[in-house]
Amino acid sequence: MRIVLVGPPGAGKGTQAAFLAKNLSIPHISTGDLFRANISQQTELGKLAKSYMDAGNLVPDEVTIAMAKDRMEQPDAVGGFLLDGFPRNVSQAEALDELLKTEGIRLDAVLDLEVPEEEVVKRIAGRRICRNDSAHVFHVTYTPPKKDGVCDICGGELYQRDDDSEDTVRTRLEVYHTQTEPIIDYYKAQGLVVTISALGKVDEVTARAMEAIKRKD
Numbered sequence: 001m002r003i004v005l006v007g008p009p010g011a012g013k014g015t016q017a018a019f020l021a022k023n024l025s026i027p028h029i030s031t032g033d034l035f036r037a038n039i040s041q042q043t044e045l046g047k048l049a050k051s052y053m054d055a056g057n058l059v060p061d062e063v064t065i066a067m068a069k070d071r072m073e074q075p076d077a078v079g080g081f082l083l084d085g086f087p088r089n090v091s092q093a094e095a096l097d098e099l100l101k102t103e104g105i106r107l108d109a110v111l112d113l114e115v116p117e118e119e120v121v122k123r124i125a126g127r128r129i130c131r132n133d134s135a136h137v138f139h140v141t142y143t144p145p146k147k148d149g150v151c152d153i154c155g156g157e158l159y160q161r162d163d164d165s166e167d168t169v170r171t172r173l174e175v176y177h178t179q180t181e182p183i184i185d186y187y188k189a190q191g192l193v194v195t196i197s198a199l200g201k202v203d204e205v206t207a208r209a210m211e212a213i214k215r216k217d
């Protein structure tokens with residue numbers, strides 16, 4: 001299957017993508033994670049992306065689309081993928097459509113995670129991520145690690161993202177409303193959107209998401 005995950009920052013896209021990708025046996029492709037990997041490896045792309053990410057703005061389309069395309073063309077993504085954080089504006093959605101068209105494939109579903117803004121702010125403020133694996137995501141009150149600051153899964157150090165400060169989160173939410181939300185209408189016109197509430201326990205949301213995706217299969 002080929003699925004796009006959409007939702008505001010902190011909606012739980014990364015958390016859900018880890019479970020959904022496993023259940024559906026498709027790779028989880030997160031442009032945010034790809035940028036963060038480039039930043040930690042200090043590549044030229046990472047240096048460029050960091051300035052935009054730290055301010056809460058989108059990284060320019062040209063580099064983002066090239067990076068996403070390159071990842072989608074890796075052998076493990078031939079049979080399907082779960083896109084998290086891409087596309088993030090209408091021109092990226094158009095570029096993705098073009099790419100899929102040349103390959104003769106199409107998306108199966110666009111899963112839209114709905115969460116009230118006050119919940120998103122709480123989720124981001126308490127988020128802690130493992131330095132060894134960005135799929136190991138915790139929350140200091142909702143899903144706390146057994147030992148403070150230590151990943152339950154691999155023992156790695158947990159850290160808070162640079163762009164999770166209050167000011168940057170405000171900008172990221174604004175960018176989401178103005179630039180990313182319009183892709184929901186873009187995909188509604190293609191009949192691809194399924195909207196679910198992302199409130200409740202992580203496994204409840206996963207079950208809701210799996211159900212919604214199956215309806216589109």
Ligand code: AP5
Binds near residue numbers: 142143
């Ligand atoms: P990106 O990394 O994509 O960040 P984002 O969209 O802002 O989303 P987040 O990662 O903040 O949240 P999430 O929805 O994954 O939530 P999570 O599962 O962690 O992008 C970062 C930046 O990169 C962008 O600002 C931009 O600069 C750049 N970028 C990326 N893609 C780009 C693109 N295509 N074009 C241009 N620029 C791009 O969950 C949040 C917290 O809540 C966690 O602590 C988690 O444990 C907790 N939680 C999750 N689910 C639940 C639940 N059900 N109940 C309680 N707590 C929960």
Ligand code: ZN
Binds near residue numbers: 132136151156
């Ligand atoms: Zn870990």
